[in-house]
Amino acid sequence: MVAGECKRESGRLISLIQNLTHTHSMAAAATTLRLLKPLSSAASPLLAPFNNPTINRSVAPLLLFSSAAVSRHHRRFCTVVSASVSSGEATKAEPIELEKGAKIREFRRKLKIVDIKGGVDEGLNRLGETLVVRGWVRTLRAQSSVTFIEVNDGSCLSSMQCVMSSDAEGYDQVESGVISTGASVWIQGTIVASQGSKQKVELKVDKLVTVGTSDPSFPIQKKRVSREFLRTKAHLRPRTNTFGAVSRVRNALAYATHKFFQENGFVWLSSPIITASDCEGAGEQFCVTTLVPNTSEPAHSPVKAIPATKDGSIDWSKDFFGKPAFLTVSGQLNAETYATALTDVYTFGPTFRAENSNTSRHLAEFWMIEPELAFADLEDDMACATAYLQYVVKYILENCKEDMDFFNTWIEKGIIDRLSDVVEKKVVQLTYTDAIELLLKAKKKFEFPVTWGCDLQSEHERYITEQAFGGCPVIVRDYPKAIKAFYMRQNDDGRTVAAMDMLVPRIGELIGGSQREERLDYLEQRLDDLKLNKESYWWYLDLRRYGSVPHAGFGLGFERLVQFATGVDNIRDAIPFPRAPGSADF
C-alpha cells in the first residue's frame, strides 16, 4: 500500500521534474513549489509513513489506512509532494461544517538524519526500510554507474549518503545539473548497508525531487572557507560543518543549563533587559531611547529634532520611559530580589556592554546565566558552580559525541580530554592570597608583575589552572575588596571580600561569583565609600531591611562556555549573530 501510494505520487511528480529539467530559472523552481488551493479540511495521511521515525514497511499500510479513515479530504504533504498536482480532491471537498470546524493534523516529530544514523548501530537497525530524507546537498559526485549525493539536514554532523543509479526517478535532474551544492532535495529510498568505510548505511535512491535549486553564486562551496569570511555570511554559515556543530552544542549546553537548575529546584527568572534603574552605573551601557529620530535613513535624523530643555539638555521627560534608560549589564540585582522570595533562582538571558573593544573575547551582546541562592554562602556558591559546570560538560560529552569528535579533530586537538578532566578531576579552591604566594614562587616570568592587590591577568590565571594544578579547574576566592564590586560580602579581615572566580585551562576565568553583602550597615557604608548614590539603591537595600538572608550567586558568560566546550577561538563564532563595534548586521 505504501508502494502503491508512492507510485501514485511519482506520477504526479513527473511534470514537476520535467519542468525543472527544462529550465534552471528561479521562477520555474518557484512554480514547482506552488501550494494546492488550501482545503478547509486538511489532515494529511500521506506524511505519516515518511514522518514517523518508528515506522517500517510492515506497519506502514496499517497506519496509512487508519490515517485515511480519519479524514476523507486529505491533502498531500506540503508543497514538495503536492506540487503541480491539479488534484480532483480539492473540488470534491464537502462544504465545511461551520459549527464543527476542521481537524488539525497530528503533530509528529519529523524523521531526521540523526534519527536514522544517530543510534548505536548507526542505522543498521533500519536496513531495508523505505523512507524519505529532506535536506540540503553538500556534495554531488558522479561516477560511471552511480551518483553519490551527500544530503545534510542539520540534525547531526553526518550527511546521508544517497546513492542514485540512472534508472531512479529524477535522475535527469542530476544529469542536467539542476542539483548542485546548496540545493534542497526530497529523496525517497531504501536503507542499505554502505560499501564505504565512512558510514554503516546509505540510502539507495528510488526517487529524487528538487525542492529548491541553488544559484551558482552559493558562497559555501566545497572548498574550505575562512571563519572570517563566514562571519559576513551569518545567514548561511549554519550550513557548514563547524557552525552546524557549534549550534547543536550551544543548544545542548542551554538545555543542560535549564535541566540542571530545574532538577535542583531553581526557578527561572527573566531579568529585565531595559532598565532605568541607576544601580548599574553608567559608562559602558547602551542607551535605549525613542527621542532620536527613529529611522534607519541617516538623512532624516536631524539633531535639532531631539527634544531639549531650556538649558540645551536632552529632555528626558519626553522619552519613552520618562528618563534615561539603558540595556542591562547584569540581571544579578534583580535576581537577588527573587532569590529572597523563592530561595533559589537563575536568569538566562541577554546582557550588553558598550565596550569599544574589538577583540576575539568580547561581544556587545551576550547571554548570561546568573543563579542566585538564598540561605547560602560562598561555599555553597562554589559547590553550585562546580556541580553546574560538571553537569553541562558531562551532558555534551554524552549527548553530542559526533560533534565533539569533530571539534577534537578539526578545531582543538585534545578538547575531549580537557573536558573529561573537568568532569572527573576535582575542582580545587585556594584564596587569592595563597594564589599570589603561589605566583610569586613560580619559576615562570610573567609579563604583568604580581603583587597582593593586583587583578589577576589571563597569564596568571592560566598558570594557576594549567601549570600549578595540572589542568584542574581552580577556584580563587577572597579577593581584595578594592578590585571587586560593591555588593560583595566583606570578609572579617576587612580587606577581602567573599568573591570567587573559577579558572579553567585555556580560557582563564569562566565563572565569577560572590556571597552578597546582606548586612545593611556594611552595604550602606560601602556605597558611601564608593560615592554611589544610596537613594537609587532603595529597592536593593530593602532586601536587607526586610528579612535579609545570607545569599550568593555567580555569573557565567554563555558564549565563553560555548568557546570552552567547542574550542572555537573567536567568541563571534560562538553566537549566531555576533554584535561588536561597527557590526550589527542581519
Added chain:
Amino acid sequence: MVAGECKRESGRLISLIQNLTHTHSMAAAATTLRLLKPLSSAASPLLAPFNNPTINRSVAPLLLFSSAAVSRHHRRFCTVVSASVSSGEATKAEPIELEKGAKIREFRRKLKIVDIKGGVDEGLNRLGETLVVRGWVRTLRAQSSVTFIEVNDGSCLSSMQCVMSSDAEGYDQVESGVISTGASVWIQGTIVASQGSKQKVELKVDKLVTVGTSDPSFPIQKKRVSREFLRTKAHLRPRTNTFGAVSRVRNALAYATHKFFQENGFVWLSSPIITASDCEGAGEQFCVTTLVPNTSEPAHSPVKAIPATKDGSIDWSKDFFGKPAFLTVSGQLNAETYATALTDVYTFGPTFRAENSNTSRHLAEFWMIEPELAFADLEDDMACATAYLQYVVKYILENCKEDMDFFNTWIEKGIIDRLSDVVEKKVVQLTYTDAIELLLKAKKKFEFPVTWGCDLQSEHERYITEQAFGGCPVIVRDYPKAIKAFYMRQNDDGRTVAAMDMLVPRIGELIGGSQREERLDYLEQRLDDLKLNKESYWWYLDLRRYGSVPHAGFGLGFERLVQFATGVDNIRDAIPFPRAPGSADF
C-alpha cells in the same frame, strides 16, 4: 549524633539570640550575620543532614560521620549557624597545600518546603523526621500555650506551619517581638501530624534562629494589598501568594517550552536583540545608541554633544555600530536562516515594541517563542502550534497543581476547566472566509462591523472561540493578503495568504503564524508592492536563492501565555519587571 551536633550549635547560638532580644536595630541583626573568618579549606559537613531531602534520623549520623571524614577543618553552615561563634577551628587549620588546593563542598539540592509537603501524602511520609526549614515569616499567631509561625520559602504556595511552645529554644525572640511578618528564620524541628484541617503535617519547633529581622515598615503585611500597589514594589511582590504562584507557573511554562521543542528535535537559537538590519521596519522600535551622553543625570546630557554631520543630521558613523541600531521586534527572520540549515529551530528571548499604549495587554519588553520549521507548510505549522499549546498546558496542570488550585479559587474561577478543555478538546480550524461568513450569520451584534477584508477584532475572535465553538481553541487561517505581513506565503487565490491565528477563550489571539513565502519571485514582487527596500533584505532573499524550502513558523507572546495559564488580568503581572511607557524602574 545529630542531636549532639544540634546541642553544640545551640550553645553557640545562644549569644546570638540574646543579642537579638536586647535590640531590634538593623545593626544588631547585621552583627548576627557576620561570617566566620574564611578558612582556606572549608567543606562543611554540618549542612549535609539538614540539606539532604532524603535524610531521616536513622541515617543522619552515618552521613555526618562520612562527611566529617572528608575534611578535618570543617566550617559551620553559612552565617546562620556559624554566627557569633568565635571558633577555635579557624586557628587550628593547617596551612593549605598549595599544590593540591582545598576541596569544594559537595553540591546538594536544598531541602525545601515543597520537598516536605509537596508529595502525594503531603508530608505524612516524614512523620518523626528532624529537619530544618528556612524561609520568611508570613504570619505569627500567639495562642495561650503555643505560637504558630507560618514560614514560606517560595518553593511552593504552602507555608510550613511551625508550632512553637515556650520551652523551645529561641522562644524569647517570639516573645520580645523580634520576629514579625517578613523576617527570615531558620527553624529546626520535628515533623508531626497537624491538628488543623489546612495541612497534614506541621513542624514542632525545637529551635528557632532569626536570620534577618523585618522592619515594621514592611509593605506586604497580612492585609490584602492591591496588585497596582504591588507593581510599585516589584522587588518584594514575589513574596506574596499570587506573585509566588505566577513565578512558579511562568517557570514551569518556560521549562515545558524547552522540553517540548527539545523532545521534538528543535534547536534553540538566540536571535539577536540589537539589530541594524533594515528588515524590521522602523516606527515602533527603540533606538540603541552610545551617541547620547551616557549618563543618568539629566543635567549632563547636552543635545549639542551629539555628533552631527554638516547638514545637522545625527552622525551615525560615530555610533557604536556605525549606523542606527534598534531593539528587535521579532527573531523570526533570523530564525528562518537557521531553519534552512538545521531544519527545525525555535527562539525564546526578549523582543521589544516602543508602542505608546498604556494598556493591560501591552508591554514594551516581552518574551517571545518563535519556532520555525523547514520542509513544512501551514498544516504542519498549525499541528505544531496545537501540540505545543496542549503540551505546556498539560505540563502545568500536572506539575503546578497547588498553584493552579490557587488561581482557580482566587484569580479566575473555572480556569482549570478552561485549560483542561484546551488539552482534551480538539482544536479546530476554519478559513478566514468561513469565519467571516460565520460572523455575518451570528445573531450577536458586534461593535465593529464585519466585512471580508477586515481585521478580526477581539470581540469577533472571542465570539468564534467562546460561542461558535463552545470553548474550543480555534485556528483561523488564510487571511487577506492586505492585512498580513510581507513574508507570508501567497495562496493560489491571489488574495489570501497562508497565515493562521490561534484563538483561545478569554484571550482571543494567542498564537500567530504563517507559512513563509519561499518563492523568490513572489517575495520580490511583494516587497516591491509594499515599497520596501529590496536591498536591505539581501540575506533574507538569499534563503530563497540557495536551496529554498517550504517553511513555516509561529510566534507566541510568552506573557500572554502566562496570562492565559494563570488568569491574571494585567500583563504587567505576568512578568517580573514590566516595562511600559514611563515605567522602567528596578
